[in-house]
Amino acid sequence: MSSTERLQRYLADERGGCGDEEVSQRLAELEEIDATAGGPALDQDVGLLSALANETRYKIVRILHVAGEELCVCEFAPLLDVSDSAISHALSQLTDAGLIIRRKEGKWRKYRATARANAVLIALDGSRELRL
Numbered sequence: 001m002s003s004t005e006r007l008q009r010y011l012a013d014e015r016g017g018c019g020d021e022e023v024s025q026r027l028a029e030l031e032e033i034d035a036t037a038g039g040p041a042l043d044q045d046v047g048l049l050s051a052l053a054n055e056t057r058y059k060i061v062r063i064l065h066v067a068g069e070e071l072c073v074c075e076f077a078p079l080l081d082v083s084d085s086a087i088s089h090a091l092s093q094l095t096d097a098g099l100i101i102r103r104k105e106g107k108w109r110k111y112r113a114t115a116r117a118n119a120v121l122i123a124l125d126g127s128r129e130l131r132l
Contacts, residue, residue: 048120051097056082057090061099064113065121073109 004023011018011026052058063079064071076087091111094100099117102109113121 048097048099048116051093051099052120054090056080056086057094060087060090060094060111061113061117062121064100064111065118070103070110070112073111 004027007026008018008023011022015022052061059080060076063076073087073091076091077084080087082090091100091102091109095102095111098114099120100111100113102111104110
């Protein structure tokens with residue numbers, strides 16, 4: 001069964017009858033919804049969520065958010081049960097995703113959460129209380 005046939009069955013059940021014109025109209029509405037939901041913002045959001053979809057990376061962002069200040073790369077090792085190279089790789093991915101900013105100070109690299117990272121974490125914190 002094609003997706004159009006399935007849509008036609010659905011519309012017939014919901015609206016008590018359905019012809020080609022109704023299916024075409026609904027398809028146009030759905031395509032508009034899809035165009036609004038997709039695009040560059042979708043790619044950026046998926047990149048951001050992918051960067052957070054790892055315990056080490058998420059914990060780094062959470063640590064920086066809670067700290068509210070820059071932390072040196074060396075300050076993560078005592079807090080994370082992973083190798084230095086894993087921390088370095090995670091920091092690089094988070095930087096690429098725009099969740100943290102790094103700067104070099106002498107021989108040390110310091111990191112802080114971006115405003116977007118903080119906003120995402122605040123939204124996650126607030127959403128824990130919401131249940132359907």
